[in-house]
Amino acid sequence: MVKLTEDSSYSLKGAFPQFLKQTDEKKITVKYILSKLREKYSFSNYTKFSFTDIGAGESAVTSPIIEFLRRNVNLEAHLIEPSSLMKILKKRCGPNVDYIWAGMEDKPLPKSDFILMAHAIQYVKDRRSFAKSLENALNSNGKILVVGTHSESDDLRLKRELKYEEKIKKKEKPRENLFEYLEKEGFKVTREYVESKIDINNALKMNKDGEGILAFYYHKPFSEISKEEILRFKKVAEKYAPKGKLTKRLQFIWVES
Numbered sequence: 365m366v367k368l369t370e371d372s373s374y375s376l377k378g379a380f381p382q383f384l385k386q387t388d389e390k391k392i393t394v395k396y397i398l399s400k401l402r403e404k405y406s407f408s409n410y411t412k413f414s415f416t417d418i419g420a421g422e423s424a425v426t427s428p429i430i431e432f433l434r435r436n437v438n439l440e441a442h443l444i445e446p447s448s449l450m451k452i453l454k455k456r457c458g459p460n461v462d463y464i465w466a467g468m469e470d471k472p473l474p475k476s477d478f479i480l481m482a483h484a485i486q487y488v489k490d491r492r493s494f495a496k497s498l499e500n501a502l503n504s505n506g507k508i509l510v511v512g513t514h515s516e517s518d519d520l521r522l523k524r525e526l527k528y529e530e531k532i533k534k535k536e537k538p539r540e541n542l543f544e545y546l547e548k549e550g551f552k553v554t555r556e557y558v559e560s561k562i563d564i565n566n567a568l569k570m571n572k573d574g575e576g577i578l579a580f581y582y583h584k585p586f587s588e589i590s591k592e593e594i595l596r597f598k599k600v601a602e603k604y605a606p607k608g609k610l611t612k613r614l615q616f617i618w619v620e621s
Contacts, residue, residue, distance in 0.1 A: 383580040384424060385573060389560040389612060393482065393511060394428045396558060396616060401429075401478070404507060404620075407437040414503065416442040416476040418468045419484025422452040425511075429480070430457055442474040469494055473501035482511040491542040498619070499549055508619035514557060517613035518604045525600045526581055526593070546619050556616045564601055565608035570594070 384390055407413065415433055420426045420443040433439045442462040445453055450465045464471065469489065473479070479498065488494045498508055513520055543553045566574035575586040578597060582589050604610055 383562075383576055386564065386566060386577060387560060387562040387612070389562070389614065390424050392558055392560045393425055393614065397425070397429060397480070397509065398432050400509070400616075400618075401432065405478070410437050410477070412440055413437040413478070414440045414442070414474065414476045416444065416474050416479045416501070418444045418473070418479065418481045419487070420445045420449075420453055421482075422449045423456040425480075425482050426453070427456050430461070442476070444468055444473075446470075469497075473497050475503055476501050477503050477506045479506070479508045480511070481509070483513070485510050485512060485542070488542070492545055495542045495545040495549075499546065499551075502621065505621060507621075510617040510619070512615050512617070514613040514615045518610055519562065519612035522600055522604045522610065523581060525603075526597060543617065543619070550621070552618075552620045554618045554620075556618075558614050558616065560612045560614055562605075562610040562612055563608060564605055564610050568598055568601060568608060 405413075413433060415429070417426045417429070426443060430439070430441055433441070440462070441457070441460075442464060443453060443457060444464045444466065446465070446467045450463060454461075454463055462474065464474075468481075468484065468487070479501065502508065547553050562577075564574075564577055566572075567577040568574070578589055578594065579586045581597065582593060601608075601610070
């Protein structure tokens, strides 16, 4: 896995937090996951519950999940993050957590009852090998949840037209292979879809929060975005978000034994 450096982790400088301010994605994702954890697990049956978050980022989704699990079960948490976002992660999730500063393919995954991968699967290089690692890490009756963006989401369509298309295609195309392998190994794979909204009006107005949105979509610091790229963003945004609200279709893929 390619590790991010301090410089390339532009979310540390504000792009990702600024992006989160403009979307209800975090709220929707956390609400969905917590409701499913209540539905799928009987926590009273566990003397210890092991949770692993692969690509935990700066804890936007991770932290509320840990708080919920700590209230309901004796929790053992493992947070995997290869970038310098680990510094923020440690501050927000606190002590008594196993922080693994490494790529998801660098070490054997911890034995787990629940494994979460939110917007991280696209970074896996050897999907067959990683699927085997997931299989080996899962405890009896354990579950895996992979969160991503549907390939036909307006969010991704906008990115494709911003010359980000080649990267997305490379990441999206092989994704199903991992799940096909797990299905062949006897796992049940189910998919659910939920829509979220991204307010890109600030990007169209070019205020401070708008700079963060542009940095997020172009995947580079705002200072490196040209005037031509800004104009292109506005033109493409009019196509997919005529009222300044962009629809993002989230997919939640469950893998269960």
